[in-house]
Amino acid sequence: MRYMVMHYQTQDMEDGVRPSPEQQAAIGQHMQEAAMSGVLLTGEGVHPSSQGARVEVEAGKVRVIDGPFAEAKELIAGFAILEVDSLAEAVEHARKFALLVGTERVDVRRVIELEDLQ
Amino acid sequence: MDAAQLDQVVATLWRVESPRVIARLARLVGDLDTAEELAQDTFLAAIEKWRTEGVPDNPGAWLNRTAKFLAIDRLRRRDSRRSKYQQVAATAPETVEHDLDEIVDGDLADDLLGLIFMSCHPILSPDARSALTLKLVCGLTTTEVARAFLAPEATIAQRIVRAKRTLAAANIRFELPDPSGRRARLDAVREVVYLVFNEGHAASSGDQWVRRDLAAEALRLGRMLASLTPDDTETLGLLALIELQASRINARTGPDGQPVLLRDQDRTRWDRLLIRRGLDNLDRIQALGGSPGPYALQAAIAACHARATTAEDTDWARIAALYDGLAQINPSPVVELNRGVATAEAFGPQAGLDLVLPLFEHPGMGEYPLLPAVAGDLWCRLGDHAQARELFLRAASLTQNTQDRSVMQQRAATCAAGH
Numbered sequence: 451m452r453y454m455v456m457h458y459q460t461q462d463m464e465d466g467v468r469p470s471p472e473q474q475a476a477i478g479q480h481m482q483e484a485a486m487s488g489v490l491l492t493g494e495g496v497h498p499s500s501q502g503a504r505v506e507v508e509a510g511k512v513r514v515i516d517g518p519f520a521e522a523k524e525l526i527a528g529f530a531i532l533e534v535d536s537l538a539e540a541v542e543h544a545r546k547f548a549l550l551v552g553t554e555r556v557d558v559r560r561v562i563e564l565e566d567l568q
Numbered sequence: 569m570d571a572a573q574l575d576q577v578v579a580t581l582w583r584v585e586s587p588r589v590i591a592r593l594a595r596l597v598g599d600l601d602t603a604e605e606l607a608q609d610t611f612l613a614a615i616e617k618w619r620t621e622g623v624p625d626n627p628g629a630w631l632n633r634t635a636k637f638l639a640i641d642r643l644r645r646r647d648s649r650r651s652k653y654q655q656v657a658a659t660a661p662e663t664v665e666h667d668l669d670e671i672v673d674g675d676l677a678d679d680l681l682g683l684i685f686m687s688c689h690p691i692l693s694p695d696a697r698s699a700l701t702l703k704l705v706c707g708l709t710t711t712e713v714a715r716a717f718l719a720p721e722a723t724i725a726q727r728i729v730r731a732k733r734t735l736a737a738a739n740i741r742f743e744l745p746d747p748s749g750r751r752a753r754l755d756a757v758r759e760v761v762y763l764v765f766n767e768g769h770a771a772s773s774g775d776q777w778v779r780r781d782l783a784a785e786a787l788r789l790g791r792m793l794a795s796l797t798p799d800d801t802e803t804l805g806l807l808a809l810i811e812l813q814a815s816r817i818n819a820r821t822g823p824d825g826q827p828v829l830l831r832d833q834d835r836t837r838w839d840r841l842l843i844r845r846g847l848d849n850l851d852r853i854q855a856l857g858g859s860p861g862p863y864a865l866q867a868a869i870a871a872c873h874a875r876a877t878t879a880e881d882t883d884w885a886r887i888a889a890l891y892d893g894l895a896q897i898n899p900s901p902v903v904e905l906n907r908g909v910a911t912a913e914a915f916g917p918q919a920g921l922d923l924v925l926p927l928f929e930h931p932g933m934g935e936y937p938l939l940p941a942v943a944g945d946l947w948c949r950l951g952d953h954a955q956a957r958e959l960f961l962r963a964a965s966l967t968q969n970t971q972d973r974s975v976m977q978q979r980a981a982t983c984a985a986g987h
Contacts, residue, residue, distance in 0.1 A: 542584045545625075
């Protein structure tokens with residue numbers, strides 16, 4: 451089964467503060483280690499919300515709002531898709547990632563797969 | 569946290585952390601038996617401690633640290649015993665500790681690769697290699713390995729014990745061969761990955777056509793191996809091949825579990841993420857250069873199917889050409905049979921039969937159910953239904969898989985009706 455592991459931004463990430471070389475090395479090492487576990491299928495990170503936009507729909511009316519957005523810690527900073535046996539296993543990988551990347555929150559959500567729709 | 573919850577946490581951690589714990593221990597103490605024993609001690613110590621103090625924030629780090637302490641302790645005792653008997657100077661323990669510091673800070677990739685080389689050692693039979701590797705490198709319990717292979721637990725337990733005994737008797741220690749030795753050893757590892765994958769993907773026995781758990785373990789192993797040897801094109805080729813084949817698993821069986829042939833599959837059911845990963849790895853192989861090996865060529869063939877949005881779009885001429893290349897570097901009757909199938913699709917059933925018919929003379933092919941199945945199909949397309957029927961019945965009698973058998977019997981019955 452697959453899980454999407456999403457980590458949330460910190461204010462520093464939103465402010466575009468580049469992670470220190472040590473932090474970058476730690477994150478790189480973690481990605482490498484996750485790959486070595488054989489569970490990492492794909493993953494991406496995103497830029498601060500100043501480079502993004504939001505599309506809101508209310509009663510059929512569409513409103514496009516350009517970033518940045520105020521609530522930095524409510525925004526996703528990136529995701530990884532893991533192929534694992536269980537939620538518990540995905541959580542163990544998320545836990546390691548959270549400690550390394552310095553995020554305050556990581557959500558672990560099960561990916562809907564074809565067999566779930568039958 | 570109650571005892572059952574703690575057991576659950578530790579079982580998950582065994583799956584996630586035990587391969588790297590065992591790998592590092594094997595590197596420290598040299599042999600698999602001691603490494604596995606110390607890993608078990610480490611996890612027992614964890615249960616003991618966490619029962620009262622709770623699970624630490626970073627249990628993986630705790631386990632690795634504890635494993636290191638246990639290993640150093642074991643080596644010190646081993647060392648002092650040795651100095652007692654051999655009257656070696658008291659400097660020995662310090663030397664050990666100095667070396668240990670270097671190893672402890674060493675590369676996880678080297679640890680894991682060394683462990684994989686041990687568990688896939690060519691001295692072991694492929695069956696023993698598979699069982700040992702699933703246990704130590706994938707972090708499965710003996711019960712889980714047995715379930716995956718549909719074998720009694722006692723059989724698998726014995727197979728694993730025997731494998732470890734064989735390694736010990738031959739004095740196989742943790743080692744990282746030099747680059748040329750590494751290439752040869754990687755062959756033995758890839759063989760295990762592919763064997764496990766095929767056992768899961770095209771179950772040769774039993775009434776299940778696809779055994780996902782076994783295929784999933786092979787994929788995990790293949791991904792591990794490719795990340796440990798990122799410049800090895802054949803390992804990337806193997807990973808691309810099994811990911812592309814696995815991308816079709818959901819489409820390979822119909823609602824009642826019956827097999828669905830490639831040309832009849834609903835391609836919207838193919839796994840796009842696995843296809844993308846497979847195609848990306850083929851691009852990496854191309855970027856690395858060199859002439860493609862057998863796995864990379866087979867992956868390139870699988871990619872031709874993955875790229876075709878309908879069965880009619882399949883580039884059969886390219887597939888036939890890739891099989892020509894494969895037949896040159898890795899000639900085998902099975903490759904020849906597939907070359908026949910591709911050639912028939914690209915250039916007509918007669919061209920295919922010309923390649924397939926000589927295979928009936930091949931001594932190894934007498935019991936191979938796919939040969940009469942393919943030949944039957946080609947005769948059928950040429951309009952010779954009597955020949956085709958006989959061959960389908962022969963294929964049905966040869967196969968061990970109940971699903972395959974019913975498909976062949978059905979095709980024979982259709983032939984008898986004259987179409």
